[in-house]
Amino acid sequence: MSNQQYLSVSALTKYIKRKFDADPHLQNVYIKGEISNFKQHTSGHMYFTLKDEKARLLSVMFAANNKGMKFLPENGMKVLVKGDISLYEAGGQYQLYVKSMAPDGVGDLYLAYEQLKKKLEAAGLFLAEHKKPIPQYPKSVGVITSPTGAALRDILITIKRRYPIARIIVYPALVQGNNAAKSIAKAISMANARAESDVLIVGRGGGSIEELWAFNEEIVAESIYDSDIPVISAVGHETDFTIADFVADMRAPTPTGAAELAVPHLNEILERLMNRKNRLTRSIQEAVNFERTRLTRMERSYAFRYPHKMYEQKLEQLDKTMDRLGRTSTRYFMKKRDELNQLNDILKKQHPEQAVKNAKDELRQHAKVLRRAMEAIYRQKSQQFVHITATLSALSPLKIMERGYGLVFTEDETLVKSTQQVSKGDKIAVSIKDGTLECEIKGIKERIEP
Numbered sequence: 001m002s003n004q005q006y007l008s009v010s011a012l013t014k015y016i017k018r019k020f021d022a023d024p025h026l027q028n029v030y031i032k033g034e035i036s037n038f039k040q041h042t043s044g045h046m047y048f049t050l051k052d053e054k055a056r057l058l059s060v061m062f063a064a065n066n067k068g069m070k071f072l073p074e075n076g077m078k079v080l081v082k083g084d085i086s087l088y089e090a091g092g093q094y095q096l097y098v099k100s101m102a103p104d105g106v107g108d109l110y111l112a113y114e115q116l117k118k119k120l121e122a123a124g125l126f127l128a129e130h131k132k133p134i135p136q137y138p139k140s141v142g143v144i145t146s147p148t149g150a151a152l153r154d155i156l157i158t159i160k161r162r163y164p165i166a167r168i169i170v171y172p173a174l175v176q177g178n179n180a181a182k183s184i185a186k187a188i189s190m191a192n193a194r195a196e197s198d199v200l201i202v203g204r205g206g207g208s209i210e211e212l213w214a215f216n217e218e219i220v221a222e223s224i225y226d227s228d229i230p231v232i233s234a235v236g237h238e239t240d241f242t243i244a245d246f247v248a249d250m251r252a253p254t255p256t257g258a259a260e261l262a263v264p265h266l267n268e269i270l271e272r273l274m275n276r277k278n279r280l281t282r283s284i285q286e287a288v289n290f291e292r293t294r295l296t297r298m299e300r301s302y303a304f305r306y307p308h309k310m311y312e313q314k315l316e317q318l319d320k321t322m323d324r325l326g327r328t329s330t331r332y333f334m335k336k337r338d339e340l341n342q343l344n345d346i347l348k349k350q351h352p353e354q355a356v357k358n359a360k361d362e363l364r365q366h367a368k369v370l371r372r373a374m375e376a377i378y379r380q381k382s383q384q385f386v387h388i389t390a391t392l393s394a395l396s397p398l399k400i401m402e403r404g405y406g407l408v409f410t411e412d413e414t415l416v417k418s419t420q421q422v423s424k425g426d427k428i429a430v431s432i433k434d435g436t437l438e439c440e441i442k443g444i445k446e447r448i449e450p
Contacts, residue, residue, distance in 0.1 A: 009092075010089070013087065013089045013092055014089060016087055017086065017087035017089055020085060020086050020087050020094060021084075021086055026084065026085035026086070027084050027085075028082060028083075028084065028099075029082070029083065029084070029085060029096075030080070030081070030082050031050060031057070031080075031081050031082075031083070031096065032052075032078070032079070032080050032081075032104055033050035033051055033052050033057065033078070033079065033081070034050070034051055034052065034076065034077070034078050034079075035048050035049070035050065035073050035074065035075055035076065035077045035078075035079060036048065036049045036051055036056075036075055036076070037049045037075070038073055038074060038075050040072075043063060044062075044063025044066065044067070045060060045061070045062050045063050046060065046061040046062075046066055046073065046098075047059075047060050048060075048061075048073065050079075050081065050096065057095065057096050058088075058093060058094075058095035058096070059081070059083070059095060059096040059097075059098055060095060060096075060097055060098065061081075061083075061097075061098035061099075061101065062097075065098065065099050065100065066101070069101065070109050070111070070112035071103065071111040071112040071115055072115060073101065077103065078103070078104035079101050079102065079103055079104050080101070080102045080103075080104050081096070081098045081100065081101045081102075082098070082099050082100045082101075083096045083097050083098040083099050083100075084096070084097045084099070085097075109209050109210065109213060109216075110209070112216070113209075113216050113243070116216065116218055116221070116243055117243055117246065119218075120218070120221055120243065120246070120247065121246070125221060125222075125225045125246075125247050126246045126247065130225070131249045131250070132230040132249045133230065133249075134199055134230050134232065134249065134250055134261065134262065135198045135199055135230065136264065137264065137269075138166060138197075138198035138199050138262065138263060139166065139167060139198055140166060140167035140168070140169055140196060140197045140198055141159060141166050141167070141168050141169070141197060141198070141199055141200075141201065141259075141262050141263060142169045142170075142171060142191045142196070142197030142199070142200040142201070142229065143155050143156075143168060143169070143170050143171065143200075143201045144171045144173050144184060144187040144188060144191065144200060144201065144202045144203075145170075145172075145173065145175055145201070145202070145203055145204050145255070146172070146173065146174065146175045146176075146204060147170060147172040149175065149204055149205055150205050151203060151204050151205040151234065151255035152170065152255075154205075154254075154255045154256045154259070155168075155201060155234075155255050155256070155258065155259045156168060158256050158259035158260060159259045159262070159263050162259070162260065162263050162264070162265045162266060163263035163264060163265065163266050164266065165266065166263050169191075169196060169197055171187040171188075171190060171191050172187070173186070173187040174214075175203075175204035175214060175215075176204070176207070176211050176214065177214075180213075180214030181214040181217035181219050181220050182219060183214075184202065184214055184215070184220050184223070185219045185220055185222075185223035188200065188202065188220075188223040188224065188227055188231070189223060191227075191229060192226075192227055192228050192229055195228075195229075197229055198229070198230075199229065199230050199231075199232060199262050200227065200229050200230070200231045200232065201231075201232050201234055201252075201255070201258045201259065201262055202215075202224065202231055202232070202233055202234070202235075202244065202248070203215075203232075203233055203234030203235045203236075203244075203252070203255050203258060204234075204235060204236070204255070205236070205255065206236040206237040206240065207236060212235055212236050212240060212242055215233070215235045215242035215243065215244040215245075216242050216243045216244070217243075218243075220243070220244055221243045221244060221246075221247045224244055224247045224248055225247050230249045230250070231248045231249050231250075232248060232249065232250045232251070232252050232258045232261055232262055233245045233247075233248035233250070233251050233252065233258070234252040234254060234255040234257065234258030234259075236254075237253070237254060238253035238254060238257075398433075401431070401432060401433045402433050404433075405432075406430045406431055406432040406433075406437075407430070407431045408428055408429070408430050408431075409428065409429045409430075409431065410422065410426065410427075410428060410429075411426070411427050411428070411429075413429075416428065419444050419446060422441055422444070423441070423444075424441050424442070424443055424444060425440065425441060426440070426441050427439070427440055428440070428441060
């Protein structure tokens with residue numbers, strides 16, 4: 001190793017940074033380029049790259065420098081910037097520290113105007129459905145403008161000339177300068193809190209875009225949108241359109257025009273009232289004439305001329321009607337009575353008590369028939385019994401024994417029908433008409449058949 005001294009990276013970087021900072025050609029440089037990779041940190045610092053067709057330059061714009069900008073940079077936007085070139089030691093890279101920025105091609109106020117207009121339109125502040133109607137006959141008109149401006153004078157003259165019965169309430173406000181937007185918003189809020197005006201005129205006379213800029217601020221637009229009192233915007237001349245004009249419930253081309261929109265012309269109202277009074281008078285007169293003619297016609301009518309005759313006719317009609325009603329009702333009740341009797345007969349026939357009675361009658365008839373049949377059968381069977389008894393009596397062995405015959409039984413009570421059943425010396429019993437003879441066989445003689 002040689003005795004050559006080595007520098008640290010930080011020492012070399014710090015040396016180069018001092019070279020950048022000491023070079024007057026790198027201070028307050030004006031650069032034109034296109035923004036890319038734009039990012040705004042929560043601290044407010046803006047980080048982006050400026051580029052053209054052949055080179056890129058890292059850039060940063062601290063919050064203290066971008067705080068007053070009227071527009072918000074975007075990717076692709078071409079801008080004109082002023083700043084210092086220096087070295088960012090931690091990254092070892094040089095970059096541009098922007099002090100101011102303006103759009104390239106259009107003014108920053110115009111760009112801010114377009115951006116806010118686009119934002120509020122997307123939020124719905126311009127929608128017609130949010131527009132409040134302007135009262136046709138306001139009792140009081142609130143005017144928010146500079147108390148020393150020509151606009152207030154024009155508004156007062158116009159309202160006094162057209163509608164002197166209206167009360168005019170002026171809410172003084174700054175209409176130009178850094179505090180103008182807050183002053184206008186505060187005046188609108190005050191007018192709503194006091195609720196003493198039927199309509200508000202917010203505006204000022206003509207001027208440059210810078211002079212009218214307060215009416216392009218978001219705080220004014222939101223105050224007009226939140227106002228419960230209808231707002232007529234009257235800013236500048238007819239060709240000047242501000243954000244307030246889009247948010248307001250009605251836009252007037254000039255302050256004088258706003259006064260004409262806010263109040264009607266009293267002479268025109270009186271003329272309209274006179275015309276309507278005349279039309280109403282004619283209409284009433286025509287209606288009276290019509291009703292008078294109708295009354296006359298009715299007075300001449302038959303009913304009014306001969307009311308007693310009509311009464312008599314009605315009495316006669318009433319008598320006839322009563323007679324017809326009597327006949328009709330009599331026929332009706334007779335018919336209904338017949339129907340009722342028929343129904344009663346049907347009901348009696350179908351009544352359970354009658355059905356029981358009929359069943360009992362039928363039962364008695366069947367019992368009578370049954371009894372007769374049984375008696376006939378009994379007589380028939382009695383006759384048969386007598387006949388059979390007589391027959392049996394004639395065939396009875398007792399009848400034969402009464403004629404002197406007897407029956408012979410062995411000791412085991414077997415009827416002896418043949419000499420073959422007994423032997424000599426056997427004990428036998430002979431049954432006769434009035435008893436039994438105990439006998440012994442002494443001998444047996446066979447019958448010789450002839």
